[in-house]
Amino acid sequence: MVDGESAPEGAGAQARPPRRGTVFDYDRTVALSDGVFAIALTLLVLNIPQPGADGDLWSELADLLPDLGAYALSFVVIGGMWRYHHIFFRELARIDARLTSLNLLYLGFIALIPFPTGLLADRGDEAPAVIVYAITLAAVTSLGATMELYAERRGLAAPRQRRFFEYANVPGVFLLSIPIALLSPTLAIWSWLLLFVTGRVSQRMEAARR
Amino acid sequence: MVDGESAPEGAGAQARPPRRGTVFDYDRTVALSDGVFAIALTLLVLNIPQPGADGDLWSELADLLPDLGAYALSFVVIGGMWRYHHIFFRELARIDARLTSLNLLYLGFIALIPFPTGLLADRGDEAPAVIVYAITLAAVTSLGATMELYAERRGLAAPRQRRFFEYANVPGVFLLSIPIALLSPTLAIWSWLLLFVTGRVSQRMEAARR
Amino acid sequence: MVDGESAPEGAGAQARPPRRGTVFDYDRTVALSDGVFAIALTLLVLNIPQPGADGDLWSELADLLPDLGAYALSFVVIGGMWRYHHIFFRELARIDARLTSLNLLYLGFIALIPFPTGLLADRGDEAPAVIVYAITLAAVTSLGATMELYAERRGLAAPRQRRFFEYANVPGVFLLSIPIALLSPTLAIWSWLLLFVTGRVSQRMEAARR
Amino acid sequence: MVDGESAPEGAGAQARPPRRGTVFDYDRTVALSDGVFAIALTLLVLNIPQPGADGDLWSELADLLPDLGAYALSFVVIGGMWRYHHIFFRELARIDARLTSLNLLYLGFIALIPFPTGLLADRGDEAPAVIVYAITLAAVTSLGATMELYAERRGLAAPRQRRFFEYANVPGVFLLSIPIALLSPTLAIWSWLLLFVTGRVSQRMEAARR
Numbered sequence: 001m002v003d004g005e006s007a008p009e010g011a012g013a014q015a016r017p018p019r020r021g022t023v024f025d026y027d028r029t030v031a032l033s034d035g036v037f038a039i040a041l042t043l044l045v046l047n048i049p050q051p052g053a054d055g056d057l058w059s060e061l062a063d064l065l066p067d068l069g070a071y072a073l074s075f076v077v078i079g080g081m082w083r084y085h086h087i088f089f090r091e092l093a094r095i096d097a098r099l100t101s102l103n104l105l106y107l108g109f110i111a112l113i114p115f116p117t118g119l120l121a122d123r124g125d126e127a128p129a130v131i132v133y134a135i136t137l138a139a140v141t142s143l144g145a146t147m148e149l150y151a152e153r154r155g156l157a158a159p160r161q162r163r164f165f166e167y168a169n170v171p172g173v174f175l176l177s178i179p180i181a182l183l184s185p186t187l188a189i190w191s192w193l194l195l196f197v198t199g200r201v202s203q204r205m206e207a208a209r210r
Numbered sequence: 211m212v213d214g215e216s217a218p219e220g221a222g223a224q225a226r227p228p229r230r231g232t233v234f235d236y237d238r239t240v241a242l243s244d245g246v247f248a249i250a251l252t253l254l255v256l257n258i259p260q261p262g263a264d265g266d267l268w269s270e271l272a273d274l275l276p277d278l279g280a281y282a283l284s285f286v287v288i289g290g291m292w293r294y295h296h297i298f299f300r301e302l303a304r305i306d307a308r309l310t311s312l313n314l315l316y317l318g319f320i321a322l323i324p325f326p327t328g329l330l331a332d333r334g335d336e337a338p339a340v341i342v343y344a345i346t347l348a349a350v351t352s353l354g355a356t357m358e359l360y361a362e363r364r365g366l367a368a369p370r371q372r373r374f375f376e377y378a379n380v381p382g383v384f385l386l387s388i389p390i391a392l393l394s395p396t397l398a399i400w401s402w403l404l405l406f407v408t409g410r411v412s413q414r415m416e417a418a419r420r
Numbered sequence: 421m422v423d424g425e426s427a428p429e430g431a432g433a434q435a436r437p438p439r440r441g442t443v444f445d446y447d448r449t450v451a452l453s454d455g456v457f458a459i460a461l462t463l464l465v466l467n468i469p470q471p472g473a474d475g476d477l478w479s480e481l482a483d484l485l486p487d488l489g490a491y492a493l494s495f496v497v498i499g500g501m502w503r504y505h506h507i508f509f510r511e512l513a514r515i516d517a518r519l520t521s522l523n524l525l526y527l528g529f530i531a532l533i534p535f536p537t538g539l540l541a542d543r544g545d546e547a548p549a550v551i552v553y554a555i556t557l558a559a560v561t562s563l564g565a566t567m568e569l570y571a572e573r574r575g576l577a578a579p580r581q582r583r584f585f586e587y588a589n590v591p592g593v594f595l596l597s598i599p600i601a602l603l604s605p606t607l608a609i610w611s612w613l614l615l616f617v618t619g620r621v622s623q624r625m626e627a628a629r630r
Numbered sequence: 631m632v633d634g635e636s637a638p639e640g641a642g643a644q645a646r647p648p649r650r651g652t653v654f655d656y657d658r659t660v661a662l663s664d665g666v667f668a669i670a671l672t673l674l675v676l677n678i679p680q681p682g683a684d685g686d687l688w689s690e691l692a693d694l695l696p697d698l699g700a701y702a703l704s705f706v707v708i709g710g711m712w713r714y715h716h717i718f719f720r721e722l723a724r725i726d727a728r729l730t731s732l733n734l735l736y737l738g739f740i741a742l743i744p745f746p747t748g749l750l751a752d753r754g755d756e757a758p759a760v761i762v763y764a765i766t767l768a769a770v771t772s773l774g775a776t777m778e779l780y781a782e783r784r785g786l787a788a789p790r791q792r793r794f795f796e797y798a799n800v801p802g803v804f805l806l807s808i809p810i811a812l813l814s815p816t817l818a819i820w821s822w823l824l825l826f827v828t829g830r831v832s833q834r835m836e837a838a839r840r
Contacts, residue, residue, distance in 0.1 A: 028664060028716050034238060035668025038245025042253060042321045043672060047680075050257075050328045057338040071322070079314040086238050104709040111672045112701070118680045128687040244448060248455025252463060252531045260467075260538045267548040281532070289524040296448050454658060458665025462673060462741045470677075470748045477758040491742070499734040506658050 025095050029103060033089075036107045037082040040114060044071050044078075047118040070121035074113055077137065081110060084144055091157045099156060102147045109140040120189075130181040130188045138174035145171065166205055169198035236305050239313060243299075246317045247292040250324060254281050254288075257328040280331035284323055287347065291320060294354055301367045309366060312357045319350040330399075340391040340398045348384035355381065376415055379408035445515050449523060453509075456527045457502045460534060464491050464498075467538040490541035494533055497557065501530060504564055511577045519576060522567045529560040540609075550601040550608045558594035565591065586625055589618035655725050659733060663719075666737045667712045670744060674701050674708075677748040700751035704743055707767065711740060714774055721787045729786060732777045739770040750819075760811040760818045768804035775801065796835055799828035 048067045051060035085106075116136045119129040145167040151157040173194045181188035258277045261270035295316075326346045329339040355377040361367040383404045391398035468487045471480035505526075536556045539549040565587040571577040593614050601608035678697045681690035715736075746766045749759040775797040781787040803824050811818035 025716070025720070028660065028719075030238065031241070031661070031664045032668050032712060034241045035245055035665055036672055038242050039249055039669055039672035040675075041317065042246055042249035043675065045250075045253065045321055045324050046256070046676070048325050050325075050332060053332065057333055057336050061338055061342065072318070075314075075318045075321070079318070082242060083310065083314075086235070089238075090235070100713065104705075104713075107671065108702070108705045108709070111675055111705070114675050115678050115680075122680060122683065123687055126687050128691055132691065240448065241451070244451045245455055248452050249459055251527065252456055252459035255460075255463065255531055255534050256466070258535050260535075260542060263542065267543055267546050271548055271552065282528070285524075285528045285531070289528070292452060293520065293524075296445070299448075300445070450658065451661070454661045455665055458662050459669055461737065462666055462669035465670075465673065465741055465744050466676070468745050470745075470752060473752065477753055477756050481758055481762065492738070495734075495738045495741070499738070502662060503730065503734075506655070509658075510655070 025100070026089075026092070029095055029100060030089055033085060033103065033107060034082075036111055037078060037085070040111050041075060041078050041082075043114045044074050044117060047071065047114060047121055066124055067121040070117050070124065073120070074117040078110065078113055081140060081144070088144070088148055088151075088157075091160070092151060093158075094156055096154065096156065099147060099151060099154075102143065102150060106140060106143045106147065109136060109143065112136060113140075124189065125185055127181045127185050127188075130185040131178050134174045134177045134181065134188070138171040141170040141174065161209065163205055165198075166202045169202055170195060173198060235310070236299075236302070239305055239310060240299055243295060243313065243317060244292075246321050247288060247295070250321050251285060251288050251292075253324045254284050254327060257281065257324060257331055276334055277331040280327050280334065283330070284327040288320065288323055291350060291354070298354070298358055298361075298367075301370070302361060303368075304366055306364065306366065309357060309361060309364075312353065312360060316350060316353045316357060319346060319353065322346060323350075334399065335395055337391045337395050337398075340395040341388050344384045344387045344391065344398070348381040351380040351384065371419065373415060375408075376412045379412055380405060383408060445520070446509075446512070449515055449520060450509055453505060453523065453527060454502075456531055457498060457505070460531050461495060461498050461502075463534045464494050464537060467491065467534060467541055486544055487541040490537050490544065493540070494537040498530065498533055501560060501564070508564070508568055508571075508577075511580070512571060513578075514576055516574065516576065519567065519571060519574075522563065522570060526560060526563045526567060529556060529563065532556060533560075544609065545605055547601045547605050547608075550605040551598050554594040554597045554601065554608070558591040561590040561594065581629065583625060585618075586622045589622055590615060593618060655730070656719075656722070659725055659730060660719055663715060663733065663737060664712075666741055667708060667715070670741050671705060671708050671712075673744045674704050674747060677701065677744060677751055696754055697751040700747050700754065703750070704747040708740065708743055711770060711774070718774070718778055718781075718787075721790070722781060723788075724786055726784065726786065729777060729781060729784075732773065732780060736770060736773045736777060739766060739773065742766060743770075754819065755815055757811045757815050757818075760815040761808050764804045764807045764811065764818070768801040771800040771804065791839065793835060795828075796832045799832055800825060803828060 048064060048071060051057060051064070113136060116129070116133040120133050123129040148157070148160075148162075148167070152159045173192060176194075177188040177191045180191050258274060258281060261267060261274070323346060326339070326343040330343050333339040358367070358370075358372075358377070362369045383402060386404075387398040387401045390401050468484060468491060471477060471484070533556060536549070536553040540553050543549040568577070568580075568582075568587070572579045593612060596614075597608040597611045600611050678694060678701060681687060681694070743766060746759070746763040750763050753759040778787070778790075778792075778797070782789045803822060806824075807818040807821045810821050
């Protein structure tokens with residue numbers, strides 16, 4: 001991480017033919033990101049424990065319903081993050097060293113998601129599990145917004161003129177669920193459904209600007 | 211998942227240069243899908259337990275034959291799904307936001323397959339294990355058919371004029387095996403061999419149209 | 421697997437623009453293969469158990485030397501298979517449905533390698549572990565040779581006019597080690613070093629033809 | 631590994647069209663490398679154990695802080711290696727058989743990192759865990775420098791005229807931490823922060839040459 005920074009992409013890349021330099025940076029960053037997304041999605045299944053060798057299998061499977069629910073939730077969440085990342089990179093004209101670092105940090109939280117997913121499956125009725133999940137998701141979505149703002153400020157992407165609400169609604173819903181979890185962990189989980197409402201508002205704001 | 215939908219690919223993509231927009235969406239969707247397929251295929255091996263530190267190794271390996279059988283079955287199944295996905299995407303002219311969602315849901319079931327595979331290896335002589343496997347496969351193959359029908363209806367792919375039987379035979383065989391599993395789980399597993407018969411009929415129907 | 425075969429690549433591909441059709445098949449097959457190779461390589465590390473929470477750590481690490489040896493062996497083996505696959509695909513002009521099936525079967529054995537690697541690490545002084553490893557490697561290298569012969573016969577690759585020895589030396593060394601393992605498992609493992617000798621002979625034969 | 635060497639890329643590649651030959655080697659090597667990096671990054675999460683089914687969850691999560699710290703450290707380290715690999719390959723004009731072997735060996739150490747990471751998380755207050763981590767990282771960064779020097783000597787990359795310090799500072803810091811670990815494992819871990827200092831010096835040297 002340290003040595004890698006010794007070749008500033010911004011400066012040196014200009015003088016080189018396009019296949020090297022920025023396009024290469026862009027393509028490998030997308031390839032690494034897609035790899036991390038695909039593996040994080042697929043590792044979620046390892047959180048679902050196999051039932052033991054005996055006992056009534058239907059009731060053992062019924063005990064796994066929270067695990068399957070957590071699998072489905074995190075698959076939707078990581079899939080949504082991938083889609084967001086995908087749309088963000090599509091708009092990106094080029095990439096610089098700092099955005100690469102931000103993206104690695106972002107992927108670090110994406111790759112962590114199987115851990116809070118397991119917590120939620122096993123102890124989803126306890127506040128700490130729900131809070132750790134919410135913090136992880138608030139962190140990853142805030143980092144996504146930070147990347148977007150950084151890219152626009154540095155001219156790496158055309159400014160989309162999104163309002164504060166459009167950047168803040170997803171991390172906001174997760175942050176809001178933290179105090180709720182202290183009262184009722186179950187209610188905090190349900191509160192994440194607010195994302196469908198804020199997402200729709202966000203879409204209308206986007207549509208209104210076109 | 212929510213925020214990502216705020217940029218409808220169908221509409222905005224037209225105005226942009228081709229590398230951004232639709233081609234990019236297409237390429238990253240294929241890359242993510244291939245990643246999930248490759249990882250699901252490779253994670254299957256983690257379902258095969260290592261024998262303990264002592265005991266007769268030949269007889270311990272013999273006890274693992276159901277695990278190796280389940281590995282082989284699911285490798286063939288996921289490999290077959292990949293091939294199907296591959297042929298479907300090859301025919302696809304472009305991709306829209308809803309097809310991306312359907313594809314993520316499809317991949318969610320593909321990535322789940324190691325779990326019912328483990329069930330089948332450990333408890334394959336009990337109805338619930340066979341039924342959960344059959345349901346998972348019926349779901350994934352129905353979703354595949356749904357994606358195909360959706361793509362044809364929206365003009366994303368040229369209509370192939372496939373008959374109902376061609377769409378329905380694979381999920382049909384898996385659904386049919388569910389009541390059989392209640393009578394005899396072993397017979398239900400053998401009934402999946404019907405896929406070779408229905409597959410051949412399906413191929414003939416395809417060939418007859420050319 | 422069954423339904424996927426209903427669109428014969430050989431026939432239909434001609435009429436379509438090149439990006440669809442054969443090139444697409446080729447690219448996705450390479451992508452899936454590289455994914456399986458990369459994951460099989462990386463899953464090997466999961467076979468190395470973490471030492472317990474107490475006890476002398478140096479001596480616990482010393483106990484892991486067979487695990488590290490098995491890791492190194494299988495990394496070299498899978499890396500070698502990747503290199504072989506890479507050279508084979510580089511020579512390939514196009515791909516057909518049957519070669520895709522052979523390649524999936526080949527990948528099924530590549531993805532299995534972490535299992536016999538674990539056996540070798542835990543029970544490498546017992547004949548069954550060594551024999552299972554040797555059989556797996558004999559199977560995967562025979563399948564590689566089969567793919568090559570198939571591709572040459574069908575005109576998918578230019579004939580390389582390799583002699584029988586060049587196809588057979590790698591599976592041959594592994595097959596030969598099976599009876600040796602019944603006498604001495606350790607000697608059988610050492611006999612795999614013969615691959616360096618046969619490999620060099622094979623290289624000379626190749627060089628002599630140029 | 632043995633048989634694969636029978637087609638020397640350097641010689642034969644010249645006569646073939648560019649897509650086969652060197653570009654293909656280059657692209658698949660990058661694809662395999664990105665796969666291994668992405669999976670090694672994502673497997674780190676499996677080192678974080680799930681808390682048991684009961685007990686105070688906050689205090690159980692507090693016990694996992696070393697695991698989260700080790701996760702963060704190794705994510706930064708592997709991310710940094712990826713970035714280094716990325717910059718190195720960007721400068722590379724072509725690839726030969728020996729560089730492919732060096733790169734596979736390099737990836738073998740990258741893929742191993744989850745193991746010493748687990749050691750560090752569980753037993754980070756003991757010298758052997760810190761030493762094994764330092765050795766692994768010294769090995770991987772030395773191999774990186776070796777690849778660079780090899781590529782420059784063989785004319786595969788333009789000589790960057792880097793000084794010894796620029797090649798040696800990262801493995802140097804890790805090697806230096808080994809005797810420190812014998813005195814104090816904790817101090818050895820802190821000594822890795824020296825990388826930020828040596829990295830900055832290295833960057834200035836690079837900048838001074840432009």
